[in-house]
Amino acid sequence: MKEQLQEHLMKRVNQCVTNSRNIICEKMEKKKESVSKRKGEIVKVHATGKIDRISEEAETPKAFYRAHFQYVINHKGNIYVEEEVEERVAEFYKGILIEDQELNVEQPDHRAAFTLGEVTDGDERVYFKYDRLKAVKYAERWWNEFNPAYQKFDVNCTNYISQCLHAGEAPMVGYPNRSNGWWMQNRNWSYTWTVAHSFRWYLPNAKRGLRAEEVSEPGQLEYGDVICYDFQGDGRFDHTTIVTAKDGDGMPLVNANTANSRMRYWAYEDSTAYTPNIKYKFLHIKDDQN
Template sequence: MREQLQDLFEKRIHYFVSESRRLDSFYPKAEKKKELLAKRSAEIVKVTATGKTLQETVEGEITKAQYAVHFQYLIKQNGHMYLEEEIEERVGRFFQDELISDEEINPFADRKPPEDMPVFAESSGEERLSYQYNRLKAVQYAERWWNSYNPAYKKFDVDCTNFISQCLHEGGAPMNGYPNRSKGWWLRDHNWSYSWAVANALRLYLSNSRVGLRAREVSSPEQLSLGDVICYDFQGDGRFDHNTIVTGKDAYGMPLVNAHTYNSRMRYWAYEDSSAYTPNIKYKFFAIYDGQ
């Protein structure tokens, strides 16, 4: 099995840099990614991929192997170069040691949305918390932990919002609202606010907070700076599913982001190459206030 998966890695690397669309038809993701890059006057000049088996299970005569592939794309755009990385989880199915199917796991598929929950930014009359938001520290944290988990914090099965909250806190944003889970933005011991760990709740908090961590919603991604936050509603149904933090800019000043759940770094902000993307996607762009 390992030899067949390794052969797949090598073929996929070739697809990303090949000019042949016939090859790309065997791996649509490569074709899609190249098309999106071309729209930005960018191209992949080199790809590396390493794989790791996560779990093997046997179901009758079928052996199912869940594995992760760490892709690194060296991207050239308008004379500039940057490295994008992502961890793609996949599942391969084998019959008598022959690979019969291989597909990407969409980390957002079949996920039951959390029940509606109240999110209160703060109580009326509550005093503001003085702080300075250090964007560099927030970005450094996002770079350090984009593909691993800081043992100083709780890890969640769906970790995207928890990761963004960690980045904001490490940048100096103060917690407030403990111990009310519906109030403020906080993590303590084995408890946390909804806004700390739930994507839609963080979006609501950033829209309404007037104490401690605060943000201003802007209308376009190019208005964002490093350390700012983008929220994603993949289905366009008003319930936001995912959050990222801006960690870089491309040659035209558009955001590149880091994230958990689908662990990635320096990824183009629009997520059009994601298996979770739909034509109905909606975004919210939050510029974090530098302090008060």
């Protein structure tokens, strides 16, 4: 079982760095195309796998495992490492691998959310200076782990981004009203802290504490700024990332949770949730210095 999984993992790795016509994984093909479209190249891939548990059905046992990929990307002379973690399950029949699929595929955040006009902000002014370096350091430290100081969610993308912004000294406001402000305390939280759609509407309309302004282009974003994603283009925002680096064109590379990844190209064209109708919101964090 272990040997077959290793062999399958190496086939996916080789697909990224060769021009083979034998497509083992559509996701890997999308990643190659995304990098090539930017006139970059995946020059090396390192992958490790760890089996977490085995479900012992009589004829079709399943291995639940984690695959960690590191992609060395050369983009116009700028070399960086993108990382991604996949939670997967492999099914075997009479000792032979017959199916392997990803469990933590990027799915839209469909949880109940508040939008503009439903989330209140209060009147008391809260002054702060956003520390972008601290926010990015936090994003790097916790991109592939859950901080036990916070509540954990199955759809964790916006919770993770909120933690990053708070680490950058953005103040919580509105506790204990869940439809007021932006906060998480005592294992309770506002909708704006955890739900992608509420978060997207709150930031550009907040008048105190954490707030942001929309910019028109991703290249205008700075480290510690955020991007919101509407994968279907239906007006419902599903995902949130934070800018942690830039590529050779000065375009954002982002960290994210749920499907844990770091220094990923901002457009998400290699995502399982991507559609041609995708829409983005680019949010530049404001403080009392600007």
